[in-house]
Amino acid sequence: MTVPSPAPLARAAVRWSLGHALPRTLLRRAAREGDLHGRMFVATQSGDLSALEPVLDELRGHGPFYRGKYAAVSAENAAVRELLSSPDVASGFLPTDGGSRLARLQGWSMIDAPLGPLTPPSLLVTEPPDHTRYRKLVTRVFSVRAVEQLRGRTQQIATDLLDRIDPGRPVDLVAGYGSLLPVTVIAEILGVPEHDRDKVLRFGAAAAPSLDLGLSWREFRRVESALREFDRWLDHHLAGLRRRPGDDLLSQLVAAQHDGVGLTDTELKSTAGLVLAAGFETTVNLLGNGTALLAGHPEQRRLLAEHDDLWPNAVDEVLRVDPPVLLTGRMTTADAEIAGVPMPRGSAMVALLAGANRDPRVFPQPGTFDVSRENARDHVSFSAGRHYCLGAALARMEGEVGLRTLFERYPDLRVEPGAVRRDTRILRGYERLPVTLKP
């Protein structure tokens, strides 16, 4: 009988301790001591931004960056933009000193970590020159012009999905519409067959907490197991495309491998997995958050009915007020000055996207939802700099088609009691949004 080696479990325990248990304990303790970074961590446990509002004001009172015990945090629009565009920062929070005991322990623990959105070679945590190489291969498919060609098909998918719903009975808008529209679109772009879409949706939902800090051991194990399953499915899917290429993006990436200009197997899987998961795990939140906001603001709905050219702006206003991604992190790779503040090499920094979107110096009355706000597009919900969201044009188009089709057909849509926010911290949206389309 073979005895399973304890090393994989020990490595998982170290990954969890360093990535979740330790930061959670330290940040909670810091919160009790009044540290604003710690208080921000505690205030973002629920999806409700109102708990964060007072912390945002205090953070901004400290200037472009608040220096917390563990990281510098910014909720200012200009400073967040400067941070995200700085050449002296890298994404992710990995220790930069490869020689320290902690770095060695972490390196050991990552040997058999599953591929995920925050493990290299994911685009999200890769920097030039590799980052430039990966992005070049996928950018073309997601350009504004390429996305405009998908508008007609997206419209048809939205209409078909609504046709399937009985408008007189309460329905969960997330399960019946908001999650299905983006997954259908991205699956068509990437050549994922229809019978696999449910499975892909399940992987995405199970892996979504992988972006969070402070997971329990049980959640962490569940997430890693979903990532491994997703990895196996990708292996199988890519092998199928190698045998029978289509005219989708993934087939093109596989073909580029053979031309010698493409990606290694791991790079291909990581890029494909990220584009696929990011393609629906965020846009579902835009659709849910937008539905709830519009349902709660009849005067804004009337404005849109009278001026339908305001729809693109309304989507940006939804992204500003209720952003699908809460924050992102960076670390300085050299001594730097960001927004006039000196940051020594190795400084950890948090860009609070939701805070930058409510910076009162950029957005007067930032808490007000106003679809005609002139500078709604100045939000940073898609980040900034070289990691600026690859799918921003696609997400905006899907948001516009999805929300507009819904509200033009059902202008009196009503949210019913029982709405539940997702319990993920970084990805913000509704888990369940019961609505009656035609009350």
Ligand code: HEM
């Ligand atoms: C409303 C929907 C979306 C939101 C709010 C959103 C948000 C973001 C944000 C904030 C980042 C950068 C994170 C950072 O700077 O650390 C990002 C990156 C990314 N997004 Fe999106 N996203 C959305 C939809 C999409 C879609 C539809 C796709 C599909 C193509 C996509 C693919 C990506 C990819 C591949 C990256 C990594 C880019 C890089 O690191 O160079 N996203 N997204």
